[in-house]
Amino acid sequence: MNADAPTAAMLVIGDEILSGRTRDSNMHHLACALTAHGLPLSEARVIGDDRATIIAAVQELSARYSHVFTSGGIGPTHDDITAEAIAAAFDTPISVRDDARAILAAHYEARGTELNDARLRMARIPDGAALIDNPVSSAPGFSLGNVHVMAGVPAVFEAMLASVLPTLTGGAPLISQQLTVHRGEGDIAGPLSDLADAYSDLSFGSYPFIRNGAFGVNVVVRGSDGGRVDAAMAELIVLFPSDTE
Amino acid sequence: MNADAPTAAMLVIGDEILSGRTRDSNMHHLACALTAHGLPLSEARVIGDDRATIIAAVQELSARYSHVFTSGGIGPTHDDITAEAIAAAFDTPISVRDDARAILAAHYEARGTELNDARLRMARIPDGAALIDNPVSSAPGFSLGNVHVMAGVPAVFEAMLASVLPTLTGGAPLISQQLTVHRGEGDIAGPLSDLADAYSDLSFGSYPFIRNGAFGVNVVVRGSDGGRVDAAMAELIVLFPSDTE
Numbered sequence: 001m002n003a004d005a006p007t008a009a010m011l012v013i014g015d016e017i018l019s020g021r022t023r024d025s026n027m028h029h030l031a032c033a034l035t036a037h038g039l040p041l042s043e044a045r046v047i048g049d050d051r052a053t054i055i056a057a058v059q060e061l062s063a064r065y066s067h068v069f070t071s072g073g074i075g076p077t078h079d080d081i082t083a084e085a086i087a088a089a090f091d092t093p094i095s096v097r098d099d100a101r102a103i104l105a106a107h108y109e110a111r112g113t114e115l116n117d118a119r120l121r122m123a124r125i126p127d128g129a130a131l132i133d134n135p136v137s138s139a140p141g142f143s144l145g146n147v148h149v150m151a152g153v154p155a156v157f158e159a160m161l162a163s164v165l166p167t168l169t170g171g172a173p174l175i176s177q178q179l180t181v182h183r184g185e186g187d188i189a190g191p192l193s194d195l196a197d198a199y200s201d202l203s204f205g206s207y208p209f210i211r212n213g214a215f216g217v218n219v220v221v222r223g224s225d226g227g228r229v230d231a232a233m234a235e236l237i238v239l240f241p242s243d244t245e
Numbered sequence: 246m247n248a249d250a251p252t253a254a255m256l257v258i259g260d261e262i263l264s265g266r267t268r269d270s271n272m273h274h275l276a277c278a279l280t281a282h283g284l285p286l287s288e289a290r291v292i293g294d295d296r297a298t299i300i301a302a303v304q305e306l307s308a309r310y311s312h313v314f315t316s317g318g319i320g321p322t323h324d325d326i327t328a329e330a331i332a333a334a335f336d337t338p339i340s341v342r343d344d345a346r347a348i349l350a351a352h353y354e355a356r357g358t359e360l361n362d363a364r365l366r367m368a369r370i371p372d373g374a375a376l377i378d379n380p381v382s383s384a385p386g387f388s389l390g391n392v393h394v395m396a397g398v399p400a401v402f403e404a405m406l407a408s409v410l411p412t413l414t415g416g417a418p419l420i421s422q423q424l425t426v427h428r429g430e431g432d433i434a435g436p437l438s439d440l441a442d443a444y445s446d447l448s449f450g451s452y453p454f455i456r457n458g459a460f461g462v463n464v465v466v467r468g469s470d471g472g473r474v475d476a477a478m479a480e481l482i483v484l485f486p487s488d489t490e
Contacts, residue, residue, distance in 0.1 A: 016450055018286045019419065020276030021465060027291070031265035041263045043298075046272070046289040049450075053288075076431040077451035078438035118434030136455070155455055174264065186321040189363030193323035205261055205294075206322035208398055210381070220266060 005171045006066035008034055010044040011057055013072040013082050014152055017046050026071040026157045033161060038170030039067065049073055054085035062089070062147050067168060069161070072152030074141065076118040083142070086149055087126040097125040100140055107138035133163040172224040177233045181240045184208075184215045191239050192219065199232045201225070250416045251311035253279055255289040256302055258317040258327050259397055262291050271316040271402045278406060283415030284312065294318055299330035307334070307392050312413060314406070317397030319386065321363040328387070331394055332371040342370040345385055352383035378408040417469040422478045426485045429453075429460045436484050437464065444477045446470070 010030055016022040027044050034041045042065060047053050054073075061068045073082030087094035100123035101115075108115045122139035125131065132141035132148065134156055141150040141160045150160040181188055185208040196204040202223040209216050221232045255275055261267040272289050279286045287310060292298050299318075306313045318327030332339035345368035346360075353360045367384035370376065377386035377393065379401055386395040386405045395405040426433055430453040441449040447468040454461055466477045 015448065016452055016465065018276055018289065019280050019421070019467070020273060020278075020286075021421065021450075022452065023273045028265060028268045031263055033265075035264050041265075042293065044263065044291040048287065075434075075451065075453055077434040078441055079450055113429065113431075116431060116435065118438075119429075119431035121434070122431075137460070153453055153455065176264070176266065184358065184364075186358075186361060186364035186367075189320075189322040189366070190361070193363075196323055203260065205266075205324055206320065207261055207267065208320055210398065210400055215382070220261065222264070 006039050006169060007042045007064075008039050008067045008069065009042055009061040009065040011054075011061060011068060011070045012044065012046040012152075013049065013054060013070055014046075015048045015079075017072075018048055024071075025154050026152065029154070029158055030069055030071075030161065033165060035174055037165055037168070038173040039168060040174060049079050049081060051081055051085050051088070054082060055089045058086055058089040058147060062145060066146060068147045070147065070149050071157050074122065074139070074149060074151055076121050076139075080121065082149060083124050083126070086144055086147060090126065090144055090147075092126045092128065092144065094124050094126045096120055096123045100125045100131060103131075103138055103140060132160045135159050135163075174222055174224060175226050175229050176220050176222040177229055178221075179219045179233065179236050179240070180216060181219060182214065182216045183240070185217045188217060188219070188240060192236075195232065195235060195239065198235075199228065202228055202232055204232075251284050251414060252287045252309075253284050253312045253314065254287055254306045254310040256299075256306060256313060256315040257289065257291040257397075258294065258299060258315055259291075260293045260324075262317075263293055269316075270399050271397065274399070274403055275314055275316075275406065278410060279415075280419055282410055282413070283418040284413060285419060294324050294326060296326055296330050296333070299327060300334045303331055303334040303392060307390060311391060313392045315392065315394050316402050319367065319384070319394060319396055321366045321384075325366065327394060328369050328371070331389055331392060335371065335389055335392075337371040337373065337389065339369050339371045341365055341368045345370045345376060348376075348383055348385060377405045380404050380408075419467055419469060420471050420474050421465050421467040422474055423466075424464045424478065424481050424485070425461060426464060427459065427461045428485070430462045433462060433464070433485060437481075440477065440480060440484065443480075444468075444473065447473055447477055449477075 129142035129144040205220040374387035374389040450465040
């Protein structure tokens with residue numbers, strides 16, 4: 001991997017993920033989107049709705065990676081503390097900002113709904129942050145420094161990511177090809193390791209599975225040079241000719 | 246929360262999760278199982294198949310939490326480096342151990358399959374580690390110190406967890422009840438915050454959703470005292486009488 005290539009981390013914020021009440025789907029969505037964008041995900045963390053924990057994680061990840069994507073905790077209720085914690089992590093003031101308030105006011109006025117104090121919490125944006133569009137429910141996310149703060153509701157997270165991702169510079173997308181081998185992983189491990197040594201510019205993953213009681217392996221070859229990936233795949237098929245699909 | 250109560254973290258190890266190729270399901274399974282066992286999950290991380298990264302994460306998490314559960318990277322192929330990295334994190338020697346070798350030898354002999362060098366890698370167990378049963382595919386996991394090292398394949402992970410979890414001391418299970426309110430989260434945020442203040446021994450979560458184009462909120466009340474959770478739920482229903490299901 002190019003040492004200068006941009007890197008990314010995710011921070012999923014929410015007690016409900018850690019308790020098992022909610023099954024997170026944003027991490028997988030982000031992983032796929034970032035891989036396609038050439039901005040690979042290097043690490044993901046799930047933490048609870050705790051101010052000190054959020055601050056520490058944001059400071060650590062934003063220092064280590066080019067970009068940090070967060071999900072969760074930016075709604076109107078008492079347990080939505082992400083925006084305040086992100087501002088604190090960057091030692092930046094936060095208040096109800098006119099641009100965000102205007103977006104919410106227009107949204108709720110069109111629906112005949114009161115913009116009450118709770119909803120106004122969603123207009124609290126750190127100074128200097130850029131708003132992230134929310135075409136689903138209007139309350140914006142924001143980017144502060146290299147941290148992109150988005151909602152936890154999957155439809156909103158995905159819409160916000162679609163707004164912010166095109167603005168970020170990616171590298172060459174990672175190309176991957178897969179071969180399914182209907183043999184035990186232990187049978188293919190030796191030859192696969194030799195092939196991985198011969199193609200040290202590529203990465204070789206081996207992912208075992210159990211299907212109808214039989215063991216098999218998905219072998220995945222990844223790299224940014226499509227010709228090299230093709231060449232390695234051709235050798236793989238020769239190694240395991242009669243066991244593949 | 247009781248400061249002396251046991252705590253837990255998860256470490257998901259695998260490039261395939263970060264690239265989006267594989268959707269992790271072990272974290273959600275573990276979260277549910279630990280909540281039921283009274284050993285709540287405090288943090289989860291996903292990292293790649295990189296030795297230095299695994300060592301650093303294991304050292305940090307095992308120092309901070311009572312228990313660490315890992316998934317992934319203990320198979321027979323070149324990218325399965327978890328066992329070696331865990332041993333290194335604890336500065337413990339690792340080698341093919343007779344007890345693990347005997348399990349594998351019996352398993353493969355019964356199937357007429359060769360116990361080759363690659364498969365023998367799965368008998369590499371750190372000195373002093375306790376084996377974790379694998380009723381699915383025999384190759385054992387292990388517990389070293391407070392780190393429980395399990396497979397990434399969900400059927401195997403779940404079987405290993407079922408072996409190890411009953412051996413760990415949990416606290417009082419967390420009780421939770423949920424009320425679905427068919428109103429915008431901004432409408433209920435004020436009264437909900439007041440109720441949370443009145444029941445400071447409980448935790449109140451507010452989880453918005455969008456269903457058929459309409460906004461709603463699942464309000465979850467959590468605590469270890471069932472009577473208190475019941476009392477708070479009764480007040481919640483009075484607050485939002487006509488909007489619930």
